[in-house]
Amino acid sequence: MAWLRSLAVIVALIGALLLLASGVGVRLGLWTYGTGFALLRYAGYTGVAAGVLALVALFLPQGRARWIAALLAALGVGAATAYLPYSVQQHARSAPRINDITTDTERPPQFTKHLPYGGPQVAEQQRRAYPDIQPVVLAAGPAVAFARALAAAQAMGWEIVDAQPKEGRIEATATTFWFGFKDDVVVRITPLSAGSRIDVRSKSRVGRGDTGTNAQRVRAYLKRLN
Numbered sequence: 001m002a003w004l005r006s007l008a009v010i011v012a013l014i015g016a017l018l019l020l021a022s023g024v025g026v027r028l029g030l031w032t033y034g035t036g037f038a039l040l041r042y043a044g045y046t047g048v049a050a051g052v053l054a055l056v057a058l059f060l061p062q063g064r065a066r067w068i069a070a071l072l073a074a075l076g077v078g079a080a081t082a083y084l085p086y087s088v089q090q091h092a093r094s095a096p097r098i099n100d101i102t103t104d105t106e107r108p109p110q111f112t113k114h115l116p117y118g119g120p121q122v123a124e125q126q127r128r129a130y131p132d133i134q135p136v137v138l139a140a141g142p143a144v145a146f147a148r149a150l151a152a153a154q155a156m157g158w159e160i161v162d163a164q165p166k167e168g169r170i171e172a173t174a175t176t177f178w179f180g181f182k183d184d185v186v187v188r189i190t191p192l193s194a195g196s197r198i199d200v201r202s203k204s205r206v207g208r209g210d211t212g213t214n215a216q217r218v219r220a221y222l223k224r225l226n
Contacts, residue, residue: 008053012074015046015081027180047081095212099204109188145196152224
């Protein structure tokens with residue numbers, strides 16, 4: 001049954017190539033993100049098929065010793081290839097279909113290029129899904145708070161587009177890891193009677209939903225501030 005073992009290895013390689021192509025193709029502008037997601041889905045199916053074929057082949061005794069390393073590799077590659085699409089799908093199912101997250105849903109920080117906020121419906125969905133996303137209050141003046149906010153934004157790896165200390169506003173561009181999507185981020189520093197309040201807003205440029213990406217980004221940023 002050497003053909004079955006060969007098939008398991010070949011299918012695992014095809015799945016890995018589909019997975020790699022899904023992200024690289026979008027980043028290089030070879031196809032749209034819709035095609036990228038489709039390739040990601042097909043990679044998941046192929047990974048499952050590779051894993052099943054490898055498991056079956058491992059239970060075939062004849063000639064197994066010569067193939068065991070390749071089959072175990074095919075099983076591992078298949079599992080890894082299937083996991084990423086599954087993880088993305090689970091995040092998409094659990095996250096609300098919104099792509100604009102902010103610590104202030106009543107008065108969201110505004111971008112200079114004016115990206116409109118979705119209003120009460122989006123705010124309510126966010127409050128239900130991410131009740132933990134709240135502003136950060138620092139016991140420091142606006143200048144110190146601005147410096148900390150800017151340092152945290154730089155530590156996140158964002159591209160700083162604009163930083164206005166007098167206005168208490170920082171704008172940046174964040175790039176997602178896999179598909180290279182460009183998302184817009186704005187940080188607002190508001191003076192208080194005893195300290196400063198920092199609000200942040202992260203909005204995707206494409207799609208209606210974000211599979212929870214903006215919420216994860218805002219949480220990571222707030223964690224750096226605290």
